[in-house]
Amino acid sequence: SICYLDGQYLPLEQARVSPMDRGFLFGDGGYEVIPVYSRRPFRLEEHIVRLGHTLAAIGLPDPHSAAEWAAIVREIVARNDWQDQSVYLQVTRGADDKRNHAFPAEVRPTVFLMSDALVTPSVAQLESGVAAVSAADFRWLRCDLKTIALLANCLLRQQAVAQGCAETILFRDGFLTEGAASNIFIVRDGVMLTPPKSHLMLPGITYDVVLELAQRHGLAHEVREILEDEVRAADEIWMTSSTKEVLAITTLDGRPVGSGRPGPVGRQMHAWYQDFKNTVMRG
Numbered sequence: 001s002i003c004y005l006d007g008q009y010l011p012l013e014q015a016r017v018s019p020m021d022r023g024f025l026f027g028d029g030g031y032e033v034i035p036v037y038s039r040r041p042f043r044l045e046e047h048i049v050r051l052g053h054t055l056a057a058i059g060l061p062d063p064h065s066a067a068e069w070a071a072i073v074r075e076i077v078a079r080n081d082w083q084d085q086s087v088y089l090q091v092t093r094g095a096d097d098k099r100n101h102a103f104p105a106e107v108r109p110t111v112f113l114m115s116d117a118l119v120t121p122s123v124a125q126l127e128s129g130v131a132a133v134s135a136a137d138f139r140w141l142r143c144d145l146k147t148i149a150l151l152a153n154c155l156l157r158q159q160a161v162a163q164g165c166a167e168t169i170l171f172r173d174g175f176l177t178e179g180a181a182s183n184i185f186i187v188r189d190g191v192m193l194t195p196p197k198s199h200l201m202l203p204g205i206t207y208d209v210v211l212e213l214a215q216r217h218g219l220a221h222e223v224r225e226i227l228e229d230e231v232r233a234a235d236e237i238w239m240t241s242s243t244k245e246v247l248a249i250t251t252l253d254g255r256p257v258g259s260g261r262p263g264p265v266g267r268q269m270h271a272w273y274q275d276f277k278n279t280v281m282r283g
């Protein structure tokens with residue numbers, strides 16, 4: 001595949017960065033993953049705005065304007081073969097000649113983008129849902145930033161995979177935060193619930209779309225703190241992300257969620273999401 005590195009488009013296997021890059025040494029950078037349907041980036045502006053928030057919050061000068069970012073993303077899409085892609089974009093604080101925690105005086109960020117075929121959930125996963133485990137959320141207190149320092153998220157996701165599951169649902173101090181790499185929605189008595197945005201979770205682009213769709217279609221919903229016990233007693237649990245879209249979680253820690261099958265509200269939301277995606281793609 002073709003990637004982008006600091007101004008150049010080149011085959012991924014030819015791309016090289018310095019081992020002194022602060023992304024490599026410190027996980028010092030931000031990133032985005034942008035889904036592309038029929039060669040059209042979905043919610044591109046929102047992803048670029050979120051990247052801007054991340055970079056501003058970590059004091060990393062944004063190397064590009066929104067228009068420049070959009071142009072680079074579109075070029076990566078055009079140069080790769082797939083109709084549906086998942087574009088990965090990362091910015092690190094760049095390479096210094098010494099390893100210092102403090103920022104180098106001259107900051108020259110490293111910009112890297114690559115693309116792959118977009119893999120959304122399979123028909124089997126949509127029909128059966130997926131299994132999840134739970135864990136204590138031991139991440140830092142700036143989970144609202146999309147930084148490349150993802151060791152905690154990797155360890156937490158691996159806990160799920162090691163048990164043959166797809167996701168780890170995180171609880172902090174008895175409350176739901178999110179998944180290791182997704183936001184979480186539940187349904188109780190026909191009402192869709194999800195936690196409010198805070199420093200404890202990533203403000204998901206898909207989370208926003210799902211809330212917009214609930215609003216538009218008049219689905220009863222509440223954005224509020226959710227107790228761990230409410231999640232365990234939920235009729236439905238879904239995970240949402242740019243690549244998983246809206247995916248039912250049908251077992252949690254080995255116990256069935258509700259009926260143990262994807263529920264009616266989640267099926268409806270998945271259908272609304274697909275419709276919305278298709279409208280945007282045609283428009």
Ligand code: PMP
Pocket residue numbers: 033153178179180181182183201202203204205206207240241242243
């Ligand atoms: N939370 C975390 C921790 C994530 O890594 C992701 C996926 N990037 C999400 C939520 C979902 O965000 P989005 O809908 O923007 O993909």
